Amino acid sequence: MDKGKQNYSDIARSELFVKLMAKKKRFILPITVFFLAFYFTLPILTSYFEVLNKPAIGSISWAWVFAFAQFIMTWVLCSLYSRKSVEFDKICDQIKSEVHQDGKAADL
Numbered sequence: 042m043d044k045g046k047q048n049y050s051d052i053a054r055s056e057l058f059v060k061l062m063a064k065k066k067r068f069i070l071p072i073t074v075f076f077l078a079f080y081f082t083l084p085i086l087t088s089y090f091e092v093l094n095k096p097a098i099g100s101i102s103w104a105w106v107f108a109f110a111q112f113i114m115t116w117v118l119c120s121l122y123s124r125k126s127v128e129f130d131k132i133c134d135q136i137k138s139e140v141h142q143d144g145k146a147a148d149l
Contacts (some may be wrong), residue, residue: 052140061132068125072118079114083107 050126052058083099127142 049079052136055136057136057139060088061129061136064132065129068122070122076114076118080111083111 083093086107087104093107094102097103097106
């Protein structure tokens with residue numbers, strides 16, 4: 042390895058990288074927990090309880106309404122992540138420009 046280049050460990054310890062990982066964790070962890078809870082609620086409720094078997098609209102049961110809501114939930118979470126990823130990308134660009142400015146790495 043060249044003397045003037047940073048390796049991944051150096052970059053991972055930088056203030057901006059730590060900030061990026063913390064922001065991503067604060068966003069992704071709650072969204073993932075919500076997604077998994079919402080996703081697994083349908084099979085659990087339909088397997089062990091009768092609440093979703095009751096009619097919601099005509100002959101359509103609450104299970105079908107909940108299942109359709111999972112599609113909407115997925116689209117909403119994807120849209121939220123797409124918007125939030127712009128902020129993550131800006132921090133990534135800052136990290137890359139900081140490394141290039143220092144002249145310590147040529148290929149990031």
